[in-house]
Amino acid sequence: MPRTPKNIPHDHWKLAMTRGIGPIEGRNLLEAFGGATQVLAASVAELAEVLRRGADEVRRNMDAVNVARELEEMDRESVCGMLPGDDDWPELLKTATPEPLALWVRGAFQEADRFSVAVVGSRICTAYGMEQADRFAGWLAQQGFTIVSGGARGIDAAAHRSALRHHGRTVVVLAGGVGRAYPPEHAPLFDSVVAAGGVLCSEFPTYHPSEGGLFPRRNRIISALSLGTLLIEARLNSGALITGRLAAESHGREVMAVPGRIDSPSSEGCHRAIREGWAALVTNVADVSQQLRSSSMLVAGAMAAQARVGTGDCIGVGASAGAGACIGAEANLLHEVKPTSGVLKLTPAMELVLQAARSMRSIDYDVLSQKTNLGIAEVMAAVTRLELSGIRLRNNG
Numbered sequence: 001m002p003r004t005p006k007n008i009p010h011d012h013w014k015l016a017m018t019r020g021i022g023p024i025e026g027r028n029l030l031e032a033f034g035g036a037t038q039v040l041a042a043s044v045a046e047l048a049e050v051l052r053r054g055a056d057e058v059r060r061n062m063d064a065v066n067v068a069r070e071l072e073e074m075d076r077e078s079v080c081g082m083l084p085g086d087d088d089w090p091e092l093l094k095t096a097t098p099e100p101l102a103l104w105v106r107g108a109f110q111e112a113d114r115f116s117v118a119v120v121g122s123r124i125c126t127a128y129g130m131e132q133a134d135r136f137a138g139w140l141a142q143q144g145f146t147i148v149s150g151g152a153r154g155i156d157a158a159a160h161r162s163a164l165r166h167h168g169r170t171v172v173v174l175a176g177g178v179g180r181a182y183p184p185e186h187a188p189l190f191d192s193v194v195a196a197g198g199v200l201c202s203e204f205p206t207y208h209p210s211e212g213g214l215f216p217r218r219n220r221i222i223s224a225l226s227l228g229t230l231l232i233e234a235r236l237n238s239g240a241l242i243t244g245r246l247a248a249e250s251h252g253r254e255v256m257a258v259p260g261r262i263d264s265p266s267s268e269g270c271h272r273a274i275r276e277g278w279a280a281l282v283t284n285v286a287d288v289s290q291q292l293r294s295s296s297m298l299v300a301g302a303m304a305a306q307a308r309v310g311t312g313d314c315i316g317v318g319a320s321a322g323a324g325a326c327i328g329a330e331a332n333l334l335h336e337v338k339p340t341s342g343v344l345k346l347t348p349a350m351e352l353v354l355q356a357a358r359s360m361r362s363i364d365y366d367v368l369s370q371k372t373n374l375g376i377a378e379v380m381a382a383v384t385r386l387e388l389s390g391i392r393l394r395n396n397g
Contacts, residue, residue: 001088002080002105005071011036012083014065016102017205020058022217023098025051073206077179080105092116096224097250100203104178106190107199112169115385116146117292118226118247120240121155121233122266129233129266132258133158136230139285141168143381144347148173148226150218151190151200153183155232155240160189164196171225174202175218176210215239223247228254228292231279234269241269248278254291255279289380346386349374353382354391 015026015036029039032050039047040062048055074081082089082103090109093099119137121129137147137159147163149156151172163170172193174182178200181187190200202208203217219239223229223246234240234257247253257279260267273279280291346354349372356371357363368379 002082002108003086004080005074008071008081009036009083010067011040013070013081013102014062014067015039016203017065017067017070018058019061020054021061021101023101023203025058026101027098070205073179074104077206078106079178079206080108090114090225092227093221093224095251096220097246100221103201103203104206105199105201106178107194107197107201109171109199110169110197112144113146113171113199113225114227115144116148116171116226117288118148118222118229118243119155119159119232120149120222120229120243121231122235122238122240123152123154123156124266125154125158125233126260126264126266128260129155130158133232134162136232136258136285136288137162138166138168139377140288140381141166141170143289143349143378144168144385145381146171148222150174150215150222150239150243151182151186153186157186157189160193164192164198167196169198170196171199171201173218173222173225174200174210175204175214176202177204177206177208178202179206180209182210216242219243220246220250223251223253226253228256228288230282230288231255231257231270231273233258233260233264233266234273235266236268236272238269241273244273244279256282256288256291258282284377286377286380289377289384293380293384347382349378349382350386353379354386 015021015029021029028050029042029047030036033039033042033046044056044059047058051058073079082105084094084099084101088109091114117140119133119140121133125133133155141147141163146169147159148171149159151157151160151174160170160172170193172190176182181190194200201221203221204214216239219242223243226247229244229247231240231244234244244255244257248255255273255278257270257273259270259274259281262271270279274281280287282288282291352372352374353368356368360367363383365376365379365383368374368383369376372379374382
């Protein structure tokens with residue numbers, strides 16, 4: 001569970017709250033001095049040896065931070081804190097460039113949030129965009145994916161609401177403090193997210209305003225927390241498009257884009273991403289599932305995270321199915337590696353697909369659909385989640 005205000009190390013919190021010290025500067029200072037306590041004790045001259053500029057201003061800002069007041073505000077708003085290295089620090093967030101110094105959170109991350117997809121787009125969107133956000137986010141939520149977005153008007157809010165309506169999990173990443181709803185009219189939505197077991201998070205103090213320059217920092221967290229990013233009505237030079245580029249270029253994640261009208265400014269960013277080749281065109285939920293499954297970088301990243309918390313079932317075809325010894329009597333049949341720990345709870349759809357696959361010589365979506373009475377899209381989603389959790393269903397060769 002996240003740290004309650006009384007369990008937060010004051011010196012690290014003071015460093016994270018100091019204006020002029022972002023995650024890059026903070027990491028450099030921690031590495032140079034060996035810890036937050038030593039950083040806070042450093043002189044202006046010592047700080048200047050690490051910081052490229054503004055050491056005197058940073059020193060003044062440090063001295064002005066009132067940690068006690070911030071902890072009182074956190075307690076008042078039922079806000080907790082998280083630090084890198086905490087047991088519940090999201091695995092995928094370690095890939096953020098740079099990783100946050102701390103997170104302020106309402107709610108708590110869960111193991112299931114390793115299976116997250118960002119759904120982002122324009123604040124000023126069309127009815128078509130709202131419909132697609134509702135459609136894709138709702139389906140992903142039903143298949144057990146956590147929906148991550150920025151809590152903004154338009155596409156973001158539609159994605160969060162759809163996840164809630166379909167009884168799924170959703171994570172809101174804010175560019176301001178979690179105690180100050182932005183936009184203000186979304187306060188009830190944010191309360192609903194937390195009440196439903198989701199998460200409201202930020203790397204800024206409780207009542208920090210949502211300033212324009214902070215949105216790119218928020219976008220990198222959205223990207224890092226998600227295995228893939230789905231763009232819906234992203235305009236040119238929009239924050240949503242920046243999030244997509246971060247996902248593709250900085251985090252090596254799958255990026256998908258829903259096409260819109262060719263004369264609609266709302267979809268110009270999506271169309272450019274598709275044209276330039278760094279986002280896959282998707283028109284239905286089966287496309288999304290296939291993109292998540294087929295991305296080698298995505299699977300490698302997810303498996304690396306999985307390896308740090310334990311290995312689940314592993315099913316493959318042929319002589320090797322990953323780590324461990326394979327069990328099986330015939331070549332070209334699915335072979336099973338016994339689980340080393342019960343890390344992941346399978347959904348009903350995953351269990352149906354897994355049982356059906358045991359009797360198959362190769363994976364065929366149509367056959368799996370017939371055997372399980374699930375739709376093709378549901379089968380593909382189940383296969384995706386199985387493979388990302390360490391249960392691999394591959395055709396030989």
